[in-house]
Structure formats: C-alpha cells, structure tokens
Amino acid sequence: xxxxxxxxxxxxxxxxxxxxxxxxxxTWRQRARVRGRVRSIRVQPLAGVPTLECTLYDxxxxxxVVFLGRREIPGIRPGATLTAEGMVSDHQGRLAILNPAYxxxxxxxx
Amino acid sequence: MDKYAxxxxxxxxxxxxxxxxxxxxxxxxxxxxxxxxxxxRPLHSDQLVHERLGKPTALAxxxxxxxxxxxxATEEILRVLLxxxxxxxxxxxxxxxxxxxxxxAFLILSYRQTIKAYPFASGAYNVTTANFGPPVPxxxxxxxxxxxxxxxxxxxxxxxxxxxxxxxxxxxxxxEIAIGFVLLIAYGNLRxxxxxxxxxxxxxxxxxxxxxxxxxxxxxxLAMGDLPTEALSGEGLVEIGEKGSGLLYGASLxxxxxxxxxxxxxxxxxxxxxxxxxxxxxxxxxxxxxxxxVMGASLGVMFxxxxxxxxxxxxxxxxxxxxxxxxxxxxxVYGESPLxxxxxxxxxxxxxxxxxxxxxxxxxxxPRLASFQAGDSFLPKQxxxxxxxxxxxxxxxxxxxxxxxxxxxxxARVEALIPLYAVGVFLSFTLSQSAMAKHHLREREPGWQxxxxxxxxxxxLSGLVCLIVAVTKFLDGAWIVLLLLPTAVLLLxxxxxxxxxxxxELEHEAEVAxxxxxxxxxxxxxxxxxxxxxxxxxxxxxxxxxxxxxxxVHIAADELKAEALAExxxxxxxxxxxxxxxxxxxxxxxxxxxNLVDSLLADGQTEVSVLIPxxxxxxxxxxxxxxxxxxxxxxxxxxxxxxxxxxxxYHLGGGRDPVAPAAARPGAAEVPSIGGNGRGDGPRSSx
Numbered sequence: 001x002x003x004x005x006x007x008x009x010x011x012x013x014x015x016x017x018x019x020x021x022x023x024x025x026x027t028w029r030q031r032a033r034v035r036g037r038v039r040s041i042r043v044q045p046l047a048g049v050p051t052l053e054c055t056l057y058d059x060x061x062x063x064x065v066v067f068l069g070r071r072e073i074p075g076i077r078p079g080a081t082l083t084a085e086g087m088v089s090d091h092q093g094r095l096a097i098l099n100p101a102y103x104x105x106x107x108x109x110x
Numbered sequence: 111m112d113k114y115a116x117x118x119x120x121x122x123x124x125x126x127x128x129x130x131x132x133x134x135x136x137x138x139x140x141x142x143x144x145x146x147x148x149x150x151r152p153l154h155s156d157q158l159v160h161e162r163l164g165k166p167t168a169l170a171x172x173x174x175x176x177x178x179x180x181x182x183a184t185e186e187i188l189r190v191l192l193x194x195x196x197x198x199x200x201x202x203x204x205x206x207x208x209x210x211x212x213x214x215a216f217l218i219l220s221y222r223q224t225i226k227a228y229p230f231a232s233g234a235y236n237v238t239t240a241n242f243g244p245p246v247p248x249x250x251x252x253x254x255x256x257x258x259x260x261x262x263x264x265x266x267x268x269x270x271x272x273x274x275x276x277x278x279x280x281x282x283x284x285x286e287i288a289i290g291f292v293l294l295i296a297y298g299n300l301r302x303x304x305x306x307x308x309x310x311x312x313x314x315x316x317x318x319x320x321x322x323x324x325x326x327x328x329x330x331x332l333a334m335g336d337l338p339t340e341a342l343s344g345e346g347l348v349e350i351g352e353k354g355s356g357l358l359y360g361a362s363l364x365x366x367x368x369x370x371x372x373x374x375x376x377x378x379x380x381x382x383x384x385x386x387x388x389x390x391x392x393x394x395x396x397x398x399x400x401x402x403x404v405m406g407a408s409l410g411v412m413f414x415x416x417x418x419x420x421x422x423x424x425x426x427x428x429x430x431x432x433x434x435x436x437x438x439x440x441x442x443v444y445g446e447s448p449l450x451x452x453x454x455x456x457x458x459x460x461x462x463x464x465x466x467x468x469x470x471x472x473x474x475x476x477p478r479l480a481s482f483q484a485g486d487s488f489l490p491k492q493x494x495x496x497x498x499x500x501x502x503x504x505x506x507x508x509x510x511x512x513x514x515x516x517x518x519x520x521x522a523r524v525e526a527l528i529p530l531y532a533v534g535v536f537l538s539f540t541l542s543q544s545a546m547a548k549h550h551l552r553e554r555e556p557g558w559q560x561x562x563x564x565x566x567x568x569x570x571l572s573g574l575v576c577l578i579v580a581v582t583k584f585l586d587g588a589w590i591v592l593l594l595l596p597t598a599v600l601l602l603x604x605x606x607x608x609x610x611x612x613x614x615e616l617e618h619e620a621e622v623a624x625x626x627x628x629x630x631x632x633x634x635x636x637x638x639x640x641x642x643x644x645x646x647x648x649x650x651x652x653x654x655x656x657x658x659x660x661x662x663v664h665i666a667a668d669e670l671k672a673e674a675l676a677e678x679x680x681x682x683x684x685x686x687x688x689x690x691x692x693x694x695x696x697x698x699x700x701x702x703x704x705n706l707v708d709s710l711l712a713d714g715q716t717e718v719s720v721l722i723p724x725x726x727x728x729x730x731x732x733x734x735x736x737x738x739x740x741x742x743x744x745x746x747x748x749x750x751x752x753x754x755x756x757x758x759x760y761h762l763g764g765g766r767d768p769v770a771p772a773a774a775r776p777g778a779a780e781v782p783s784i785g786g787n788g789r790g791d792g793p794r795s796s797x
C-alpha cells in the first residue's frame with residue numbers, strides 16, 4: 001500500500017505483523033498467530049450445535065478456524081482476510097484454532 | 111412338505127409373476143415426434159426383411175444406374191468429338207461406343223468371377239479387404255463413395271435435362287429441380303422404400319421398352335430411307351470443327367481417347383449387382399451372374415443403337431445440354447404426328463424416371479458401403495446406426511448433402527459433372543479385379559488359371575481406362591477427383607488411427623482395472639446455487655449414496671447472494687446439512703469447482719462425486735433464459751480421474767406428476783450420469 005494512504009492504525013498493523021507464522025509451520029498444541037484468506041465457511045443450520053467453522057489459507061497452507069458457540073460473525077465471509085491467534089488443536093480430525101483472538105482486515109489491506 | 115414350500119410359507123407371501131411390460135408414459139422427444147410425422151412410425155428391428163429378388167426384379171433394382179447411362183453416354187462422346195472433327199464425329203462415335211462395350215464385356219466377365227468367389231460381399235471394398243492390407247480397401251472405398259455422390263449428381267442432373275428437354279419452360283429452374291429430385295429420393299429412402307422391388311420394375315422396364323421402340327422405329331425408318339438428317343448449325347449448339355483426313359479424320363489420338371473416356375460413364379453401375387448378390391433368390395450367385403449378363407447385353411443394345419442413330423441423324427450437341435441428344439433423336443425418329451408426340455413424351459418420361467432411379471441405386475449403395483467402412487473404423491461410427499425406419503439414415507443424409515453441394519457447384523450441368531465421373535469407378539474396378547487376381551493366386555481353386563487370366567486382364571483393362579480417363583479429362587475436372595481421392599483416403603486412415611488409439615486405451619488391461627481395489631473414501635459434493643426443490647431433490651439423492659462425507663457447497667461468486675443463501679440455509683437447513691461457502695475471488699465458478707475437487711482428490715484415496723442439480727426446461731427458448739453452468743462444470747471436471755459428475759434433473763413444468771407414478775414405479779432411471787471418470791489406474795500424477 002502506498003504511504004499516502006496509510007491510516008492512523010498503520011503502526012498497529014505493523015505490530016500485528018510481528019510474530020505471524022506461515023500456516024505450514026504451525027504445530028499442534030502450540031500457540032500460533034496466523035493470517036490468511038478465508039477460503040470457505042461452513043453455515044450451520046439453526047437446529048445444530050452453533051459453530052462457525054472456516055478454513056484459512058495463506059500461501060503456504062491452510063487450517064480450520066472454529067468459533068464454538070457462534071453461528072455467524074459479521075465480516076467473516078469467504079474472501080475475508082483474517083488474523084487469528086490461539087492454541088492450535090484439532091476439530092473433527094482437522095488442525096484447527098478454536099475460539100481464537102481474531103482481527104479482520106479490510107479488503108486490500110495487509 | 112418340501113423345503114422350498116416351507117420357506118415360501120414362512121416368508122409369508124408366495125412370489126408373484128412380474129407385471130407386464132408397458133411403454134413408459136414419459137413423453138417422446140420433439141425430434142422423435144418430427145421423425146414420426148415425416149417418416150411414419152419407427153420400424154421394429156425384427157422388421158428388417160431381406161427381400162429376395164427374382165431375376166427380372168433384380169435387373170430393375172440394380173441395373174437402373176447402369177442402363178440409365180445410355181441416356182447420356184452417346185451425347186458425351188459427341189460433345190468431345192464435334193468441336194475437333196466436325197461431321198466425322200458421327201463416324202467415330204460408333205467405334206468408340208464399341209470399344210467401350212468391349213471394356214464392359216470384360217468387366218462383366220471379371221465380375222462373374224467375383225460374384226462366384228465372394229457371393230455374400232462382392233463389392234470392391236469387401237473384396238479388396240479380403241485380399242489386401244489397410245490402405246487398398248480404403249482407396250477403393252473412398253473412390254466408390256466419391257462416385258456414388260457423383261452418380262446421384264449426374265443422374266439427377268441428367269433426369270432434369272430429360273424433363274427440361276420436353277418442357278423448355280422449366281429450363282431456368284434446372285438447379286432447383288435437380289435438388290428437388292435429390293431431396294425426394296433422400297426422403298423416400300429415409301422412409302425406407304429402399305429396394306422394394308416392384309416399384310422399381312415399372313420405370314426400368316418402361317425405359318427399356320421406350321428405348322427398344324425408339325431403336326426399332328428409327329432403324330425401320332432408316333431402312334425405308336425417310337429418316338431426316340439434322341442441320342449442324344444453330345443457336346446454342348457446340349461449335350463444329352472441320353473434318354480432317356486420315357484414319358482418325360484429323361482427330362488426334364488424345365481427342366479420341368478423350369471421347370472414349372467420356373463414354374466411360376456408360377460403364378458405371380456395373381458394381382451395383384455385385385454389391386447386391388445376397389438380395390437375389392437362391393442360388394444367389396448364379397442368378398446374379400445371369401442378371402449381370404442380361405444387364406450388359408441390354409446396355410450394349412441401347413448404347414450401340416443410340417450411337418448408331420446419332421451417327422445417322424447427325425444430331426447436334428447443345429452447350430447447355432438441353433435438349434439432350436436422346437431427346438433430339440426421339441424428336442426426329444417419332445416425327446410430327448400426334449402418336450409421335452405421345453411416344454416422344456413417353457420416352458422423355460421414361461428417361462427421367464430411370465435416371466432418378468439410378469440416383470436411388472446410389473442411395474442404397476452409399477449408406478451400405480459407408481456402414482461397412484464405419485464398422486471397420488474408417489468412417490464415423492454414426493454411419494453404422496440404423497435409424498428410425500431401419501435404414502442407414504446418417505449415410506442417406508450425408509449422401510444427399512454431398513450431392514446437393516456438387517449440384518450447386520456445377521449448376522446441375524451434366525457436361526460439367528461427367529469429367530469428374532468414372533475415375534473413381536474405374537479405380538475401384540481395377541483394385542477389385544487385382545484383388546480377385548490375388549485371390550486366384552492364393553486359393554488355386556479348380557480352373558484358377560482361367561479366372562486369373564480373366565481378372566488379370568480385367569484389372570489391366572480397367573486400370574488402362576482409369577489412366578485414360580484421368581489423363582484426358584485431367585484439365586476438365588478429373589484433377590478435382592484426383593486431389594479429393596488421396597485427401598479422402600488420408601482422412602479415412604487418420605480417422606482409423608484415432609479410433610484404434612481410443613480402443614487401445616480403453617481396452618488396455620480392462621480386466622485388471624475392473625478388479626483393481628476401489629478407493630477408500632467417497633466424498634459427495636452437492637453444488638448449491640439456491641435453495642429450492644431441485645436442490646432438495648439433489649440432497650435427497652446424495653443421501654441415498656451414503657457417502658463417507660456429504661458436503662453441500664456453494665461457490666460464492668457473488669457475496670450478497672452468498673449471504674442471503676447462508677441466511678436462508680440457517681433457517682431451513684435442508685437435511686440438517688451444513689452449507690459450505692467457498693471463496694471464488696475471480697467469479698469463475700467452473701474453475702473454482704475444479705480447484706475444490708482437485709484438492710479433495712489430492713490424497714489419491716478419494717472418489718469424488720459432484721452432484722449438480724439441473725433444471726430441465728420444457729421448451730428450447732426456456733433454456734435460453736438460463737446459462738449452462740451445469741454442463742460447463744461437468745465438462746471442466748472431465749479430465750480429473752476419480753472425479754464423477756452426476757446431473758440431477760428437475761423437470762420444470764413438463765415433468766410428470768412427481769408423486770404418484772414415480773412411487774408406483776420404483777427404480778425408474780432418472781439420473782443420467784455424465785463423465786464417469788474412474789480410470790482406476792492408481793494415484794494421479796498431475797495436480
């Protein structure tokens with residue numbers, strides 16, 4: 001992004017970039033901070049257990065990001081860019097970060 | 111009580127017989143209804159009758175092509191000679207006719223051998239196939255196919271000329287009339303009138319009767335000395351050259367050979383009988399041989415007689431081909447009396463009918479030969495299929511189309527078509543006689559030396575004529591055929607290579623593939639575009655597959671639509687399935703689907719079925735209102751092994767009542783499956 005259009009939060013963004021792991025090097029049962037593009041999200045029917053499950057991909061690979069107890073989170077949709085941080089565990093056999101601390105990037109940012 | 115009865119009793123009910131077979135009440139397609147309206151009801155395969163023909167009928171059916179050539183052969187000889195040698199042409203026409211008949215005689219002798227040796231398939235293609243390797247039969251076959259097309263064109267053009275000679279008002283509609291004839295014959299053949307003998311006997315014998323009458327009256331008037339001689343100049347007549355001196359009256363050998371080549375058109379059609387031997391009454395080959403000789407004799411009498419009358423009456427040849435020489439001779443011989451007029455019109459009608467019939471012979475032969483070649487994988491397989499009325503419909507349509515193109519290109523002028531003609535026929539004669547010679551050398555049956563001599567000489571003679579035709583008519587148009595022929599042969603061989611490659615791949619270790627272990631996992635993806643009945647049907651169907659993983663997937667090319675769909679899904683939740691929204695940043699739904707499926711296939715242990723609900727529209731224009739994404743996706747997934755596409759149809763409006771009859775008929779096939787791609791050859795190499 002050109003410097004001309006940097007917002008006030010630009011310094012914060014720079015802080016966020018610190019400690020980011022490529023998804024391919026994430027290991028099970030370690031804390032990780034990853035950023036990627038939401039490639040798919042899973043819409044649960046109202047009748048089921050409320051879960052929002054999405055798949056996050058960066059250039060190196062992908063993992064699941066699961067929000068238990070939520071049905072939807074505004075802004076999390078296919079194509080969104082998301083930074084997620086939390087303990088890496090598993091969900092239905094897939095490597096996943098459950099209930100991460102997350103931050104949404106507006107389109108085109110990062 | 112025996113064990114079986116006990117089992118039945120303990121099960122409750124005894125087994126019942128199956129219900130009777132009933133025709134499905136699914137409405138027929140539009141094409142079928144159109145075909146039924148045009149062609150009549152479809153024929154059952156059992157109705158494929160092999161009508162056996164007696165000799166007189168067989169002569170009428172098979173000889174019309176050959177006999178009809180007498181209607182234009184003399185004219186074509188004169189057309190070549192007149193500009194060079196003038197009046198001497200009328201002297202030269204007789205020797206040339208006789209030479210042509212000598213060739214015919216030898217061909218008939220040769221074909222008598224062929225018919226005896228191969229009584230069930232004596233056509234050039236079959237005989238060469240039996241004796242030579244791949245390229246030779248294809249040359250013979252291609253030559254014959256080209257000539258069948260030309261036969262249709264020449265015959266209809268000449269038939270039109272016979273009509274327009276009698277009714278000059280029709281002359282400006284020549285092309286339309288000729289094409290009309292082609293369409294009429296094609297239509298008749300599509301309906302399946304085929305070789306139904308008796309209809310054919312009438313025009314053939316009517317023509318022969320008229321010709322004999324013409325010759326008798328002509329000869330009698332000549333003997334009495336009151337046969338008039340035509341003036342040799344007039345508007346539209348071919349320019350008359352100066353009479354020279356010497357043996358050939360100043361004509362070069364080339365011109366004489368050229369005229370001879372033009373007369374070669376008379377010999378075409380000899381092969382028709384040999385193609386149709388199985389249609390004769392028993393003993394087939396004997397009857398066929400007799401008929402062949404009778405045909406040759408009849409043609410000889412008519413051709414010779416007509417050439418003789420032409421040489422005495424000095425009829426001119428018109429540039430435009432009308433009125434024809436035959437028509438002029440008829441006019442002169444029958445004179446001006448009312449009876450003469452009646453006889454003249456009868457002659458013209460007979461000529462027209464037999465010429466049209468001659469075209470019909472090709473319509474029987476071309477589709478049959480094409481089906482042989484297609485059966486041997488040298489032509490598209492569609493040509494082997496019998497259509498609505500048990501005839502080779504595709505072959506008939508192909509022939510009609512080709513003949514119409516030729517007629518348009520030549521403006522339906524006989525004299526423009528003749529130079530193209532006969533090269534192919536003589537080439538196929540040569541090849542088939544050579545094949546016979548080889549047959550004799552190999553089999554050495556009793557009397558093989560005589561057979562070898564006949565067929566060898568036949569091959570030599572027809573080869574010579576072929577060469578003469580090719581050389582003398584090269585510039586007039588034979589070059590087109592000489593160019594077309596190798597192209598066609600190469601095309602046939604190329605087609606064959608394609609077919610054998612496909613076959614080799616499909617057959618390669620087919621048994622091993624059939625017993626290969628099946629993949630461990632089966633993932634079913636249902637592509638969801640919207641929440642409606644068609645989607646619901648697809649999901650219900652997917653559940654009957656009991657896959658390891660069932661996923662409802664929406665490719666989110668349009669964010670707003672995806673969100674609306676997600677909202678609706680949360681509320682309705684079809685089958686309590688979760689819906690996956692997949693990011694598709696470039697909005698190329700097809701490509702996104704391919705990427706998704708490919709990632710599922712990556713472990714090499716997964717069989718993926720993609721279910722696409724598709725609406726089936728009742729009318730063609732309804733379809734225009736929607737895009738064809740489903741088909742595009744199915745096609746795009748085709749290259750991925752172990753990716754399978756199933757279209758789940760949903761009939762809009764036109765479908766049958768979805769509940770009652772469907773429930774009464776379990777197991778009705780309703781899922782046309784496209785692109786099953788289980789090649790079963792282990793993990794994929796590409797990704």
